[in-house]
Amino acid sequence: MSDDENPKSVPAAAVLEASQAMLQKQLYAIFTKPVDGLRPVFANIEDHLKFQVELEREGVMFAAGPMWTDDERSWEGDGLVVVRAESRKAAIAIAERDPMHTRGARSFHVRPWLINEGTITVRLDYSTQKLTII
Numbered sequence: 001m002s003d004d005e006n007p008k009s010v011p012a013a014a015v016l017e018a019s020q021a022m023l024q025k026q027l028y029a030i031f032t033k034p035v036d037g038l039r040p041v042f043a044n045i046e047d048h049l050k051f052q053v054e055l056e057r058e059g060v061m062f063a064a065g066p067m068w069t070d071d072e073r074s075w076e077g078d079g080l081v082v083v084r085a086e087s088r089k090a091a092i093a094i095a096e097r098d099p100m101h102t103r104g105a106r107s108f109h110v111r112p113w114l115i116n117e118g119t120i121t122v123r124l125d126y127s128t129q130k131l132t133i134i
Helices: 012-018 039-058 088-097
Strands: 024-032 061-068 075-083 107-115 121-127 130-133
Touching: 024 088, 039 075, 075 088, 075 107, 088 107, 088 121
Parallel strands: none
Antiparallel strands: 024 075, 024 107, 061 075, 121 130
């Protein structure tokens, strides 16, 4: 295969066409990392979590949480926040409101993310009113 037949990128329209029968739900992933160690992160964690819960209540938050080190034994302050937004610019505006970012404890980068495949299972046990996401 020549370099012409092995491109490093393809237009988004081509991906959308190839996956037209799939979900094609556009979300935005906000990758966040500490700027200067964990002390400033912990100093702002309470306000950050309140902000996250508010995004959840507003229906903006899709998912969020810490990202462990590769050995899954510790946390170095990195996080991932996935939001529903009209555009990357709107997702950046959401990230800019996070107290972690406004106070300089973390920096962030926003990437568009198209969900095509996957599954979610929700189980509700009536007797105990227990809800489990699998």
